[in-house]
Amino acid sequence: MTFSTREIQKRSISPIFWLLFGAGGMLSALFGPALILITGILAPTGTGLPENFLSYDAALAFARNPLGKLVLLALIALFFWHGAERVFLTLKDMKAGSSLVLKLGTYGVAALVSVATILLLLAIGF
Amino acid sequence: MSEPVNAESAVLQKTFELRILRYTPGRDEEPAFGSFQVTGAEGMTVLEALQTIKDTLDGTLSYRWSCRMAVCGSCGMMINGTPRLACSTLLRDLPPGPVTVEPLQNFPIERDLVISVDAFVKKIESVYPYLIPKEQKTVAEGPHLQTPAQMAAYESFSDCINCMLCYAACPQFGENPDFIGPGAMAMLQRYNGDSRDGGRQKRLDTIHGEDGVWSCTAVGICSEVCPKQVDPANAVNQNKTNSAFDFFLRFLRTEQPQ
Structure with a gap:
């Protein structure tokens, strides 16, 4: 009995985007709802949080702390990479445009946001 | 003494309508539906209905089947638009009205319900x-x-x-x-x-x-x-x-x- 072997295909670069997507999905599932609750509802209405919890000074100190910078970068960038993959696959299935246009509009945006976040976090100082 | 009950007549009989996508390469330009009325046991499967059609109405109807018990994997087809095994799909479990039977989607049709594997x-x-x-x-x-x-x-x-x-x-x-x-x-x-x-x-x-x-x-x-x-x-x-x-x-x- 002879088995046919497929020609070994060129390796796809999808794993890079898929891992970013997976990491973002994990983070958004773990921290997304809590972040919405704290920054969207509790902080603006001033309920249940210590005073000055999200005041300008407190937030600035957080963003100037190296660990705080990492947390902010991971949350912002990976959330965007997660969304970019979802939106890209949806638009691709809807045949909303050429692959290059869709990639620029989704992965491109996530890349821009990631770079901008890094620059802003550096500009804000330590 | 009463007469022995005929087991066959004791089974509730019912008539079903099947709309089957037919295609014979070389003869038909494109696939088209044919309609069949099948009378059989109320609990008959789609595969049994196809077999009844082949035996009594149209011997040219082509489909794959073998084991009749969801082990061989031969009788997959689109039943009312969903891919299912014909042998494990009971007609009475489908919504009333004609039952649509088509070859498996996404595959080239070889003939009638037979696709190229x-x-x-x-x-x-x-x-x-x-x-x-x-x-x-x-x-x-x-x-x-x-x-x-x-x-x-x-x-x-x-x-x-x-x-x-x-x-x-x-x-x-x-x-x-x-x-x-x-x-x-x-x-x-x-x-x-x-x-x-x-x-x-x-x-x-x-x-x-x-x-x-x-x-x-x-x-x-x-x-x-x-x-x-x-x-x-x-x-x-x-x-x-x-x-x-x-x-x-x-x-x-x-x-x-x-």
Whole structure:
């Protein structure tokens, strides 16, 4: 009995985007709802949080702390990479445009946001 | 003394209407529906209805079948638009009215309800669907032992009957006929998950391209239509992880694939 072997295909670069997507999905599932609750509802209405919890000074100190910078970068960038993959696959299935246009509009945006976040976090100082 | 009850007449009879997509290459320009009225036992299956049609109404009706008990995987077809096994679909469980029967979606039609399986078989063959022993043992050295936990790691994937319902349901296979597809991925995981097997890298190399595991967008309908609860979507997902790690870890491998 002879088995046919497929020609070994060129390796796809999808794993890079898929891992970013997976990491973002994990983070958004773990921290997304809590972040919405704290920054969207509790902080603006001033309920249940210590005073000055999200005041300008407190937030600035957080963003100037190296660990705080990492947390902010991971949350912002990976959330965007997660969304970019979802939106890209949806638009691709809807045949909303050429692959290059869709990639620029989704992965491109996530890349821009990631770079901008890094620059802003550096500009804000330590 | 009363007369013995005739078992046949005691079964409740019912008439069903089947709309079947017919196509004979060379004769028909394109597939077209033919309608048949079938009378039979109220609990008859779609396959039994097709057999009744072939026996009594139209001997030219073509379809594949063999075991009649959801083991052989031959009688997959679109029943009211859903990929199902004709032998395990009872007509009485379908909504009242005509039942639409079509060949499996996403495959070329050979004749009537018979589709071409050539490309699918090639995909199954391409993932090395057999054990590649980690170490060769002589008979004297005894069998390759396995614990129940080691067996449980791959057992559900070995339940696949190659019925191709998952391919008919998969929108990504519909878009890209070269996509390796859910069934072959389940087959791959059946062997890659086997503790006695040593062919993991060989198989991963067959699926790392765009037409390999990366054509999947995690729709998950393959697992929904699977008549044997094989969960091919899980096999695909596990191998996205495996292939993603392989993408980066390949640089650390000492042995390169030939």
